[in-house]
Amino acid sequence: MARWPELEEWMALVDASIEPIAHRPVDLTDPDWERRMREGPDPLDEAGVRPEAESVTRELIGLYEHGDERERAAVRALLDRHPSFRWAAGPPLEPTAEGFRRCLLWMSAVDQGSDTRDELLTLWDYRAKARAAGVDPRPVLLEVAELSSAEDRFGMGSMRDILRDAAGE
Known part of the structure; x- marks a missing residue:
């Protein structure tokens, strides 16, 4: 896991960029709230971090897929520490x-x-x-x-x- 520290750093930066969007209140009394959510910009694009998030996501999936149980547990723990990243990222x-x-x-x-x-x-x-x-x-x-x-x-x-x-x- 030579890239592990760099990966953690990028994930933390993306997580911090997305966090305000992830925690933005949704007015459930607005009858159009669902449509607005669906049609609004993707959080990764809104935060301007799509390339970084996609790169980190690819790396994490590779580590998870090819790593041993210790490495998979480390990936799970990292994602657990960065819930906004976890919420917004992921492969299509x-x-x-x-x-x-x-x-x-x-x-x-x-x-x-x-x-x-x-x-x-x-x-x-x-x-x-x-x-x-x-x-x-x-x-x-x-x-x-x-x-x-x-x-x-x-x-x-x-x-x-x-x-x-x-x-x-």
Whole structure:
């Protein structure tokens, strides 16, 4: 992990740039709040940090995918310390097995984020889109499950169990 200190530094800078956007209040009494959120600028573009965030994301996925358990735990801990980055970054879902796999690797590294329910909704959406693109999600889910944490962080199962369960449906 020769680039680890530099990676942490870039992630902290991106996280700090995105944090005001991530914590900006949303007026839920405004009947157009959902449309405004959907049609508004992407947080990475609004903060002007897309290239940096995409580069860090690619590096993290590579470390996570090819590292040992100690390195994967370090990636999970780093993402846990930078919740705004975790919220805004991540690979786009491409309609291929490899695109689905990258998104699952990211999801595994995020390790349920701040709310397992949000991660489950995202997982189910990814799985449905993979199927619609003709990708069999089961082998990819099982492969990434083996790299995932076995810790039950929020009482809804571990990331490993969640991915295995999603493979069984």
